[in-house]
Amino acid sequence: MDAPTPQTEPMPTITYGPPIAMLAEVTHRCPLSCPYCSNPLELTKRDGELSTEIWVDVFRQAAELGVLQMHLSGGEPASRRDLEDMITACRDHDLYSNLITSGIGLTEKRMVELKKRGLDHVQLSLQGVDAEMADLIGGYKGGYSRKMQVAEWTTALDLPLTLNAVVHEKNIDRLPEMIDLAVAMGARRLEVATVQFHGWADKNRAALMPTREQAKLCGQRVAEARERLKGVLVIDYVPADHHADYPKPCMGGWGSTGLNVVPDGRVMPCHAAHTIPHLVFDNVKDRPLADIWEHSSAFNAYRGFDWMPEPCRSCDRKTRDFGGCRCQAMALTGDAAATDPVCIKSPMHAQLQAMAQADAEGDGELTYRTMPT
Amino acid sequence: MIPETGVPRLLSGCRTKHDKVRGNWVLLAPERAIKLDDIGAAILAETDGTRSLGAILDALATKYNAPRDQISGDVITFLESLRDRRMLEVA
Numbered sequence: 001m002d003a004p005t006p007q008t009e010p011m012p013t014i015t016y017g018p019p020i021a022m023l024a025e026v027t028h029r030c031p032l033s034c035p036y037c038s039n040p041l042e043l044t045k046r047d048g049e050l051s052t053e054i055w056v057d058v059f060r061q062a063a064e065l066g067v068l069q070m071h072l073s074g075g076e077p078a079s080r081r082d083l084e085d086m087i088t089a090c091r092d093h094d095l096y097s098n099l100i101t102s103g104i105g106l107t108e109k110r111m112v113e114l115k116k117r118g119l120d121h122v123q124l125s126l127q128g129v130d131a132e133m134a135d136l137i138g139g140y141k142g143g144y145s146r147k148m149q150v151a152e153w154t155t156a157l158d159l160p161l162t163l164n165a166v167v168h169e170k171n172i173d174r175l176p177e178m179i180d181l182a183v184a185m186g187a188r189r190l191e192v193a194t195v196q197f198h199g200w201a202d203k204n205r206a207a208l209m210p211t212r213e214q215a216k217l218c219g220q221r222v223a224e225a226r227e228r229l230k231g232v233l234v235i236d237y238v239p240a241d242h243h244a245d246y247p248k249p250c251m252g253g254w255g256s257t258g259l260n261v262v263p264d265g266r267v268m269p270c271h272a273a274h275t276i277p278h279l280v281f282d283n284v285k286d287r288p289l290a291d292i293w294e295h296s297s298a299f300n301a302y303r304g305f306d307w308m309p310e311p312c313r314s315c316d317r318k319t320r321d322f323g324g325c326r327c328q329a330m331a332l333t334g335d336a337a338a339t340d341p342v343c344i345k346s347p348m349h350a351q352l353q354a355m356a357q358a359d360a361e362g363d364g365e366l367t368y369r370t371m372p373t
Numbered sequence: 374m375i376p377e378t379g380v381p382r383l384l385s386g387c388r389t390k391h392d393k394v395r396g397n398w399v400l401l402a403p404e405r406a407i408k409l410d411d412i413g414a415a416i417l418a419e420t421d422g423t424r425s426l427g428a429i430l431d432a433l434a435t436k437y438n439a440p441r442d443q444i445s446g447d448v449i450t451f452l453e454s455l456r457d458r459r460m461l462e463v464a
């Protein structure tokens with residue numbers, strides 16, 4: 001169990017609009033062990049997880065604060081036996097509920113019940129396009145066929161299905177098959193997300209970093225498929241930013257659109273914010289969610305533009321990309337306030353590109369994430 | 374183009390809601406929350422899955438006292454954009 005989190009000092013109030021979405025990481029437990037999991041290396045154990053009552057109350061607070069969409073994630077959210085009650089709570093507070101799952105732990109009976117409780121949408125992760133690849137990446141034998149079953153139950157219940165495929169060096173070339181599979185499975189949306197090197201993925205850079213050519217081909221294929229499948233399948237694409245010239249707009253601006261509650265109740269501006277060591281996170285067990293959103297020092301650390309150093313400070317792109325990703329700046333420069341090295345204006349840019357190139361050429365054994373007890 | 378006899382219907386997992394905190398209507402869909410202006414909200418209020426596009430245009434023209442052929446273009450464009458994004462189908 002964690003020690004009680006210290007509360008942060010009162011800060012000058014910076015007023016922001018209310019958050020649109022909340023990511024509820026209800027557990028770190030998961031039967032899979034994907035080598036790119038964004039969970040922290042220090043996983044929360046079962047007895048450190050928030051109770052049903054607290055989660056239900058947090059959902060109420062989130063709805064009052066202005067959250068519209070509740071993403072239930074983990075770990076594997078189906079590892080919580082009270083998932084059904086959480087969906088009920090979402091419906092009671094008129095939150096749009098999205099179940100982000102590997103499918104393992106769901107049965108047909110559970111799916112019927114979840115639908116009855118008001119589940120709005122299922123997002124199923126796809127580790128590969130066949131059992132061999134998927135079970136290798138997920139590190140779980142038989143996972144692929146159970147996933148296919150869950151997809152069938154989902155569409156049979158007329159629940160919208162999104163497939164989420166994390167692409168990396170080992171599977172990115174099979175994108176056309178992923179797209180065909182998504183259509184065949186009756187998915188409405190496909191998310192193609194190039195692996196992000198936070199959490200466990202950072203241990204697997206050499207094994208997972210796609211080459212510049214792979215990334216380029218992937219982008220072309222997405223563009224072609226979007227055109228061809230208009231009205232059939234929507235494709236969202238997160239390109240490989242290590243091979244780009246400008247960074248992605250991090251979360252639409254730090255602390256501006258969403259928040260993330262982790263299994264033990266700490267509230268973070270993004271799912272990787274735990275990698276910034278000096279940030280202090282408040283806990284829903286100690287403070288109301290609205291108070292945390294407005295006053296938590298972790299949320300205020302990189303809000304707005306005042307914290308920015310050069311070259312971001314005087315750059316006219318700052319309102320578009322917010323200086324890039326804080327977690328990436330932290331990981332690559334040791335300073336979370338630095339310009340994201342993905343940016344061509346960063347003094348570290350050349351070094352990052354060289355490193356990405358070396359990792360792309362490199363190979364390596366996969367290091368799998370482990371299971372919290 | 375959606376024919377006047379076509380019946381538009383929001384797909385499962387796509388619904389409108391009045392956002393009390395921000396004071397406007399939104400369309401909630403998989404991974405999307407779309408803020409609706411008054412026109413979008415009015416169109417979706419008439420899109421009940423049983424009425425045809427023609428009937429929806431009639432209703433909007435009467436309700437807002439607007440010439441039918443002037444609003445039809447906007448209504449069709451709006452509904453088609455939702456169809457392209459897999460939020461709506463036309464039977």
Ligand code: SF4
Binds near residue numbers: 273
């Ligand atoms: S800092 Fe931003 S882009 Fe980076 S992991 Fe966090 S949310 Fe994502």
Ligand code: SF4
Binds near residue numbers: 247340
């Ligand atoms: S300098 Fe900063 S604000 Fe400008 S493009 Fe680069 S990351 Fe974005």
